[in-house]
Amino acid sequence: MSTDTETADTPADPSPLATGPVHSRLVVLIGLLGIALVGTGFWMAGGTVGLVAAAGVGLSWYLLSSLYAIAFGHAALLWLVPAVALLPGLIISELGLFVVLVAPAMDTDNSRVYLVTTVVVLGGVLLAGLGSYWWSTDLRIAAGALLGTIAIGGYALYRYELVRLDLVEESDLP
CATH class of the missing domain: 1.20.1440 (de novo design (two linked rop proteins))
Structure with missing residues (x-):
């Protein structure tokens, strides 16, 4: 049995032309x-x-x-x-x-957590870029700091997922 509240939260039926x-x-x-x-x-x-x-x-x-x-x-x-x-x-x-x-x-169950996490991560990247530009007043140094921040954050996320998915063995730990 379907109610209006159930259909409002579920995704709409795709049309035959919709590819997205x-x-x-x-x-x-x-x-x-x-x-x-x-x-x-x-x-x-x-x-x-x-x-x-x-x-x-x-x-x-x-x-x-x-x-x-x-x-x-x-x-x-x-x-x-x-x-x-x-x-x-x-x-x-x-x-x-x-x-x-x-x-x-x-559409996720934890939309607030996702939103807060996104704001914190983007705020940190923005602060790293603005802080490095304020410190050096050179756009190349600020771009390098942004690139380094994104690289370190990406690697940290990769390592976190390895641990979370239990793909790291005891012998791999330091």
Whole structure:
């Protein structure tokens, strides 16, 4: 027996033409809000060309996944925004891309944990980049610090998953 509350939380039925991921209505609404923010920021940064790029971000989000939309959005930002310019359009676009990034978490059981973890990790990476730029005022050093932070974080996550999945034997421990 099906009720309206059960169907609201389950993913929508895919149409025969849909090739992208299937999400619940809440995820789609949050994702559309993020795409609207991306469109606003891109329009502020690049005018009509920015709106075309935002449409590309929206299509990649709808047809592929949010990760492809994030990658396409950042590639478009590199093209739209001048180097080292902190424009309001850039900030709004990044906020929209963040919303697109965390929207699929609303389908998980622990959406709050996922959201808090994402905010903490992105905040740490942002602080590492801004702190190294403030310390050295050289963009190359800040980029190297960001790359190092991401590499160390990725390796730490890899090691954590090895332990969590019980793939490390007693002889491998120091």
